[in-house]
Amino acid sequence: MTKRLQVGTGPETIRVLRQALTDGLLPDTYVSGGALVHMEAISGGLATAADEDSPLPVSASVVNPAGLAGLLAEHARVVRAKVRKNDEGDPEPYDEEVTPPREILSSVLAGKTWPGVPVLRGVIGAPVLRRDGTLLQRPGYDPATGFYLASKVALPHVPDAPTAAQVADARRFLLDRFLADFPWASSADRANYVALLATPILRQFTRCLIPFALIDATMPSSGKTILTAGPGMLYGQRVMPWTYSDEELRKSITAVFAEQVGVVVWDNLAEGTVIDSAVLAQLVTTGTWSDRQLGASRNIATINDRLWMATGNNLQVGGDMASRTVRVHLDPDMPRPELRDQTAFGIPHLDQWITVPANQLTVLWHLLVLVLDWTRQGALRVTGLSMRQFTPWAQYLGGFLAHHDIGGFLTNAATVREIDQDEQRWAAFLSTWHERHGDRRMTAAELRRDAEPAHFGSDVNDPWDGQFITTSSGRLPNPLQLGRLLTGQDGRYRGNYVLRAGTNERGRAIYWIEHPDE
Numbered sequence: 256m257t258k259r260l261q262v263g264t265g266p267e268t269i270r271v272l273r274q275a276l277t278d279g280l281l282p283d284t285y286v287s288g289g290a291l292v293h294m295e296a297i298s299g300g301l302a303t304a305a306d307e308d309s310p311l312p313v314s315a316s317v318v319n320p321a322g323l324a325g326l327l328a329e330h331a332r333v334v335r336a337k338v339r340k341n342d343e344g345d346p347e348p349y350d351e352e353v354t355p356p357r358e359i360l361s362s363v364l365a366g367k368t369w370p371g372v373p374v375l376r377g378v379i380g381a382p383v384l385r386r387d388g389t390l391l392q393r394p395g396y397d398p399a400t401g402f403y404l405a406s407k408v409a410l411p412h413v414p415d416a417p418t419a420a421q422v423a424d425a426r427r428f429l430l431d432r433f434l435a436d437f438p439w440a441s442s443a444d445r446a447n448y449v450a451l452l453a454t455p456i457l458r459q460f461t462r463c464l465i466p467f468a469l470i471d472a473t474m475p476s477s478g479k480t481i482l483t484a485g486p487g488m489l490y491g492q493r494v495m496p497w498t499y500s501d502e503e504l505r506k507s508i509t510a511v512f513a514e515q516v517g518v519v520v521w522d523n524l525a526e527g528t529v530i531d532s533a534v535l536a537q538l539v540t541t542g543t544w545s546d547r548q549l550g551a552s553r554n555i556a557t558i559n560d561r562l563w564m565a566t567g568n569n570l571q572v573g574g575d576m577a578s579r580t581v582r583v584h585l586d587p588d589m590p591r592p593e594l595r596d597q598t599a600f601g602i603p604h605l606d607q608w609i610t611v612p613a614n615q616l617t618v619l620w621h622l623l624v625l626v627l628d629w630t631r632q633g634a635l636r637v638t639g640l641s642m643r644q645f646t647p648w649a650q651y652l653g654g655f656l657a658h659h660d661i662g663g664f665l666t667n668a669a670t671v672r673e674i675d676q677d678e679q680r681w682a683a684f685l686s687t688w689h690e691r692h693g694d695r696r697m698t699a700a701e702l703r704r705d706a707e708p709a710h711f712g713s714d715v716n717d718p719w720d721g722q723f724i725t726t727s728s729g730r731l732p733n734p735l736q737l738g739r740l741l742t743g744q745d746g747r748y749r750g751n752y753v754l755r756a757g758t759n760e761r762g763r764a765i766y767w768i769e770h771p772d773e
Contacts, residue, residue: 442663490517531573
């Protein structure tokens with residue numbers, strides 16, 4: 256029944272409306288970051304391709320004055336008392352339905368405290384495991400977590416205690432049908448992918464940092480985009496262009512936090528791209544992302560609850576990203592992967608099949624069965640795994656995979672180091688330095704002079720054969736720049752070599768290479 260709200264003067268109207276909102280006048284209205292938000296379905300949604308944005312079917316929109324006016328008209332009858340003369344000329348009271356002025360509505364919404372209004376912590380596109388190990392799978396608002404579940408298609412109920420037959424069927428579907436025909440370079444690549452697929456489900460349960468996900472291949476048309484579409488379309492996906500500017504990268508990251516998606520994909524990076532960004536390294540190692548709001552002067556802070564992924568061919572990592580990245584590598588080992596007979600696959604034309612919401616939920620249902628079977632057995636962790644800040648994630652997901660006998664998880668960590676361009680450059684530089692000078696102590700100026708090319712007529716000879724370290728622009732550093740680079744590497748091992756720094760009897764900085772294996 257439509258609620259009647261009696262208003263009067265400006266102050267009275269503000270008090271009446273604010274109290275009505277606090278008392279739950281508007282359905283599907285919550286508080287997030289001190290602001291009222293209203294859940295509403297998004298009309299005109301279209302099926303998307305695997306490499307396109309896949310938004311959730313609802314949106315949590317901040318209630319502004321115009322929006323509040325519309326919601327009041329829909330869910331209440333706002334009236335003020337008036338008097339008019341009847342047919343006999345006597346005064347007659349009546350109610351006039353009104354829309355409160357914009358300044359009144361702005362005043363109502365200006366407050367940050369909304370006692371009694373449920374708190375919205377996020378909108379999710381697929382069930383998640385609560386902190387207590389139970390599964391949030393009923394669509395709508397969940398008071399226990401503050402999440403709003405908005406699935407694209409109704410998901411059949413997942414049993415809290417799956418039977419052995421259901422678990423066996425789920426494992427067969429996931430490994431022997433859905434993932435059977437991808438050209439995994441190793442068992443580690445398949446295991447890593449299953450871990451990434453399950454990660455958004457377990458995020459609330461594990462409450463830990465998640466590494467960056469790199470899905471690359473030796474050839475185009477190997478299936479990279481289909482793999483990102485797995486978690487992307489299940490949990491809501493935003494596909495973004497890659498940028499080499501840290502400032503632009505930061506802006507795009509901040510902007511995407513305003514969107515209700517669980518997975519962010521930098522898709523189809525240029526072949527051989529080196530992912531080496533201080534901003535990205537910071538992103539995956541912080542539980543809360545803080546930055547200046549675009550178009551405003553205030554800072555915002557938001558929970559970093561996304562899965563961040565990149566795809567491309569023969570990608571590389573640099574800087575700190577090598578130890579913060581999980582790699583899934585595909586190698587079809589053939590010249591034209593797109594010519595493979597897809598009708599013979601476990602799921603023919605998987606690239607089209609995965610874009611159908613009902614099929615996405617088929618994948619999800621079987622995955623949830625495996626997750627709940629693991630939690631029913633105690634959600635055991637593999638304590639021997641270590642991955643810097645991501646060790647809890649590695650141990651939880653390692654336990655999940657071990658429980659279902661999916662081997663190889665993170666055993667390709669050495670291949671991530673092999674594609675670490677920064678590691679390769681420094682290892683080659685230190686080994687060449689040691690070959691030329693052994694453990695001799697040298698100043699940066701002496702070392703830099705040693706890199707000067709020798710001229711023999713029209714011929715130029717590089718004594719370092721291109722292995723001398725360069726600046727980010729690819730140029731040889733001057734002595735001051737070189738000294739800073741070397742100081743920043745003091746005590747760091749590169750392969751079997753380690754750079755040491757000290758001072759000589761004149762107080763000048765000196766550097767030398769040690770080779771512990773000698």
